[in-house]
Amino acid sequence: xATALDIGGLSAVWLRDNCPCPLCRDPRTGQKLFGITDLxxxxxxxxxxxxxxxVEIVWAPDGHRSVYARSxxxxxxxxxxxxxxxxxxxxxxxLGAERFExxxxxxxxxPAPALTAVQRLGLAVLRDVPCVEEQVLAxxxxxxxxxETNYGRLxxxxxEDRPNNLAFxxxxxxPHTDNPYxxxxxxxxxxxxxxxEAAGGDSGFVDGFRAAALLRDEQPDAYRVLVRTPVPFxxxxxxxxxxxxxxxxxxxxxxxxREVRFNNRSMGTLRLPADELAEFYAAYRAFAETLNRPxxxxxxxxxxxxCVVFDNTRVLHARTAFDGAGRRHLQGCYADLxxxxxxxxxxxxxxxxxx
Amino acid sequence: xATALDIGGLSAVWLRDNCPCPLCRDPRTGQKLFGITDLxxxxxxxxxxxxxxxVEIVWAPDGHRSVYARSxxxxxxxxxxxxxxxxxxxxxxxLGAERFExxxxxxxxxPAPALTAVQRLGLAVLRDVPCVEEQVLAxxxxxxxxxETNYGRLxxxxxEDRPNNLAFxxxxxxPHTDNPYxxxxxxxxxxxxxxxEAAGGDSGFVDGFRAAALLRDEQPDAYRVLVRTPVPFxxxxxxxxxxxxxxxxxxxxxxxxREVRFNNRSMGTLRLPADELAEFYAAYRAFAETLNRPxxxxxxxxxxxxCVVFDNTRVLHARTAFDGAGRRHLQGCYADLxxxxxxxxxxxxxxxxxx
Numbered sequence: 001x002a003t004a005l006d007i008g009g010l011s012a013v014w015l016r017d018n019c020p021c022p023l024c025r026d027p028r029t030g031q032k033l034f035g036i037t038d039l040x041x042x043x044x045x046x047x048x049x050x051x052x053x054x055v056e057i058v059w060a061p062d063g064h065r066s067v068y069a070r071s072x073x074x075x076x077x078x079x080x081x082x083x084x085x086x087x088x089x090x091x092x093x094x095l096g097a098e099r100f101e102x103x104x105x106x107x108x109x110x111p112a113p114a115l116t117a118v119q120r121l122g123l124a125v126l127r128d129v130p131c132v133e134e135q136v137l138a139x140x141x142x143x144x145x146x147x148e149t150n151y152g153r154l155x156x157x158x159x160e161d162r163p164n165n166l167a168f169x170x171x172x173x174x175p176h177t178d179n180p181y182x183x184x185x186x187x188x189x190x191x192x193x194x195x196x197e198a199a200g201g202d203s204g205f206v207d208g209f210r211a212a213a214l215l216r217d218e219q220p221d222a223y224r225v226l227v228r229t230p231v232p233f234x235x236x237x238x239x240x241x242x243x244x245x246x247x248x249x250x251x252x253x254x255x256x257x258r259e260v261r262f263n264n265r266s267m268g269t270l271r272l273p274a275d276e277l278a279e280f281y282a283a284y285r286a287f288a289e290t291l292n293r294p295x296x297x298x299x300x301x302x303x304x305x306x307c308v309v310f311d312n313t314r315v316l317h318a319r320t321a322f323d324g325a326g327r328r329h330l331q332g333c334y335a336d337l338x339x340x341x342x343x344x345x346x347x348x349x350x351x352x353x354x355x
Numbered sequence: 356x357a358t359a360l361d362i363g364g365l366s367a368v369w370l371r372d373n374c375p376c377p378l379c380r381d382p383r384t385g386q387k388l389f390g391i392t393d394l395x396x397x398x399x400x401x402x403x404x405x406x407x408x409x410v411e412i413v414w415a416p417d418g419h420r421s422v423y424a425r426s427x428x429x430x431x432x433x434x435x436x437x438x439x440x441x442x443x444x445x446x447x448x449x450l451g452a453e454r455f456e457x458x459x460x461x462x463x464x465x466p467a468p469a470l471t472a473v474q475r476l477g478l479a480v481l482r483d484v485p486c487v488e489e490q491v492l493a494x495x496x497x498x499x500x501x502x503e504t505n506y507g508r509l510x511x512x513x514x515e516d517r518p519n520n521l522a523f524x525x526x527x528x529x530p531h532t533d534n535p536y537x538x539x540x541x542x543x544x545x546x547x548x549x550x551x552e553a554a555g556g557d558s559g560f561v562d563g564f565r566a567a568a569l570l571r572d573e574q575p576d577a578y579r580v581l582v583r584t585p586v587p588f589x590x591x592x593x594x595x596x597x598x599x600x601x602x603x604x605x606x607x608x609x610x611x612x613r614e615v616r617f618n619n620r621s622m623g624t625l626r627l628p629a630d631e632l633a634e635f636y637a638a639y640r641a642f643a644e645t646l647n648r649p650x651x652x653x654x655x656x657x658x659x660x661x662c663v664v665f666d667n668t669r670v671l672h673a674r675t676a677f678d679g680a681g682r683r684h685l686q687g688c689y690a691d692l693x694x695x696x697x698x699x700x701x702x703x704x705x706x707x708x709x710x
Contacts, residue, residue, distance in 0.1 A: 011632035018624050030591055031521050031620035035529050036636070036643045077626030080585060080600035082538060145503040150697065166386050174390050182693045183437060184539030228608035230435060236385055241700030242693055245435035247608065252600075253583035265386035269373050271432030277366035281391070288391045338537045338597055342505065345596030 007048055007057070010073075016043045016059060019066035081119065081341055082313070083256040088120045089210035092298040095121070104129045104305070108142070112347045114309070115143055115340055118188070123205055123310035129192060131304050136192035136331045139307050144339025147186045149179065150240040157191065157330035164237040166265060170198070170324040173265075175206045175291055175316035179334070180261040181233040183244035186334030189312045193302035198326030204297045204318040205310065208260030211290045212249045216257075218290075222283035227251045229280050232268035233261065243268070248287065250313075259313040262291065291316060302330070311337060362403055362412070365428075371398045371414060374421035436474065436696055438611040442669070443475045444565035447653040450476070459484045459660070463497070467702045469664070470498055470695055473543070478560055478665035484547060486659050491547035491686045494662050499694025502541045504534065505595040512546065512685035519592040521620060525553070525679040528620075530561045530646055530671035534689070535588040535616040538599035541689030544667045548657035553681030559652040559673040560665065563615030566645045567604045571612075573645075577638035582606045584635050587623035588616065598623070603642065605668075614668045617646065646671060657685070666692060 007015065016039055019025075026033055046060035055073070057066045079085045102114040104126050117124040129135055137154055140146050146153050151165075160168040167173060179185055191203075216223040230245040250259030270277060290296070297318070302308065310317065312334070322328055362370065371394055374380075381388055401415035410428070412421045434440045457469040459481050472479040484490055492509055495501050501508050506520075515523040522528060534540055546558075571578040585600040605614030625632060645651070652673070657663065665672065667689070677683055 009629055011629045011636065013636040014625065014629075014632040017622075017636065026521060028518060029520055032622065033521075033620075035619040036640050037647060041640065075624075075626070078587060078598070078600075081598065082600070147502065148500040150694075163383060165384055166381060166388075184542060184691060184693070187539060230607055230609075232433060236700075239701065240697045241704065242697045243433070243436065243700070244693065245433075245437070245607075252585055253602065254585075264390040265388075267372075267387065269430075270369065271430070274364055274366045274369075277369040281366065281368040281372070285391050285396065292392060336539060338539070338599065339505075342595045342597045345591075345598070346594065349596065 007045055007055075012043055012045060013039065015045065015057065015068075016064075016066065018068075018072075019064070020068065021066055023064075024066075080252065080256070080258070082337065083252060083258045084209050084213065085256055086120070087122070087209055087314070089213060090121060090207050091210065091295055092206075093295050095298060101125045101127055103127050104307075111142060112344060112351070115344050115347075118309050118311060118340060119337075119344065122207060122209070122315040123308060125300070126307040126309065127303075128305045129307040131194050133194070133331065136190050136307060136333050139192065139309070140188075140190055140333050140335045143343040144188065144335045147334040147336055149182065149186065149334060150237075150242070154331055154333050157332055158328060159324050165235075170201075170322050170328075172321040173319050175204065175297070175318040176263040176265065177208070177261050177316055178263075178312050179235075180246065180263045181235040181242040181244050181266050183246060185244070185246075185261065185312065187311065187313050187337040188309065188335040188340060189317075189332060190307060190309050190335065191302070191317075191330045191332045192307040193304050193330050195304055195327045195329040196302055198322035198324070198328040200320045201322030201328045202299055202301045202320045203308070204299050204320075205308075206291055206296045206298070206316040206318070207314065208262065208291070208316050209257050209314050211287065211296060212257045212260055215249075215287050215290050219283075219286050222286040223249065225279055225283035226287055229270075229272075229276075231261070231270060233263065233266045234268040235266055248284065260316070261313075262287070262316055264288075313337070362400060362410075367399055368394065370400065370412065370423075371419075371421065373423075373427075374419070375423065376421055378419075379421075435607065435611070435613070437668070437692065438607060438613045439564050439568065440611055441475070442477070442564055444568060445476060445562050446565065446650055447561075448650050450653055456480045456482055458482050459662075466497060467699060467706070470699050470702075473664050473666060473695060474692075474699060477562060477564070477670040478663060480655070481662040481664065482658075483660045484662040486549050488549070488686065491545050491662060491688050494547065494664070495543075495545055495688050495690040498698040499543065499690045502689040502691055504537065504541065504689060505592075505597070509686055509688050512687055513683060514679050520590075525556075525677050525683075527676040528674050530559065530652070530673040531618040531620065532563070532616050532671055533618075533667050534590075535601065535618045536590040536597040536599050536621050538601060540599070540601075540616065540667065542666065542668050542692040543664065543690040543695060544672075544687060545662060545664050545690065546657070546672075546685045546687045547662040548659055548685050550659055550682045550684040551657055553677035553679070553683040555675045556677030556683045557654055557656045557675045558663070559654050559675075560663075561646055561651045561653070561671040561673070562669065563617065563646070563671050564612050564669050566642065566651060567612045567615055570604075570642050570645050574638075574641050577641040578604065580634055580638035581642055584625075584627075584631075584638075586616070586625060588618065588621050589623040590621055603639065615671070616668075617642070617671055619643075668692070
């Protein structure tokens, strides 16, 4: 026999706000039909009755009746899927390829493992994706929506005669997140390798959440400086002028790491008192040194057909310089994590139905 | 005669990090060519010389030479364009229509006034936009990129037989921001009125930044609770399942208001200790009461041809119930503030060239 539910310790307004009845929740959409100011401020549970797996509450002063599933009371809090609590942080040496590489042939029938890797590890490599132009847009479309930017719906990463970004040259690019000068930043990036015949041009990936967590452990003052200092990031070309003021490490109010923005190429000029600048630069250098530790970087040469999908709020990417004579051509696009999480949510539901 | 520049009080690493020479900044892209760890940690200005409007520094220990414009040293900090510091907060009674209404006929030739209104006030109404299906996408394309979501690139706001959202019924919708269950949230919303023959269905807009600032003045404890408490927002239908954990009021580390998310329909279940729930709900009610003050709401009946463009991180929108018998049809889409700011930045540059 179930023990009697003691609701005396619960918040009355919280209970009432979560009433699932069809007057409170639209049965078609699941959306709440009242606002907080529609509830009596002094609502109290006048009667509480348990019927098997249900709990009925009759409210004073208005007589409203709520019926809850008994199990609802004990449901756990859902963690923020974007914070470090929902992630598996990794060190490159420990991250076996079987955890993040997935054959394209099995992806359409079973996308969940690769999408889960993007959500938990921050990246997945789909292998043998057809080497067809614009295929990267189709990959993005399997889990979300392309985020168009000034670089287009799709961008070509190859040597250009008149580059507006160093990405479109053959120089080495150190670990960075993309588009930190954009707010909201694109939260997913895809890079699809169509050709990689150049000498050099190997890719590297770094778990920025892990580096931030290491910095918090080892140099907590530096960590706090990076969390609290908005940095102006900038991009400017003939057709656009973008600027965002965001900290290098974004944390929620409880101090959980939620976002990393790191890009030496596009950091603008901070205007702060000299002592704060000295403090910021020491912290910035400390974080860069943490990111640059050799064990942090997963090195991987992209082969034609590889499509990397990664969390641009967490995983930094890099490439070595390459010989401009050899052909190297990636196609990329941006998308967003909420669509990816939503796709996984629906897949989980379907899996649950099948079970 | 200019006074000698005293660089003794400046941060050496900051000066060096901002060296504009072509070895430090790519002349083609303006991007920085070095990382912070490439700079000597102990760089000091060994020699400082002033030549007219330029200042030359020779650095020890590496002998690097930097030449700065004298004016660069005194440039002011640029405010974060997304925070309250860059906004004009308004009260509906004081906001004359001439500040936010703009004829479509003059918009293509001179979009800056309307876009500036979106940036500063949080909204603009373009009048007499052609009543053509999908025109709203063209309006978004004048300043940025459409953000596609599970609702499509474009969504129709009208009564539907099987709505997945109360927006697509005829019920009243209280002031809210859209898609709080999305992260990143769409930062701009457009609504283009094609028909409004129904009785009722008037629109309302509330400045959420002003309401948050009022709450901070009047009930600072409540304000702080809303800034520090992540709220789970949720949306679920047959094809998607979205969830975001974000506070109702987003502030930067210096306490500047930067984002408001408020939507009674899609607030999920908070799981917190009872005392924190009681505190949260008191704060939530206080903010709702502030938003609901009659003087907060700008009421406007949308006429066919009106296209409202508003900042969905700041301005809440609402509508009264309407008679489902009369035709009411809006077409909407989402876009982002960074694109809008970038377009304004380029327009300012052009204006500067012409001046």
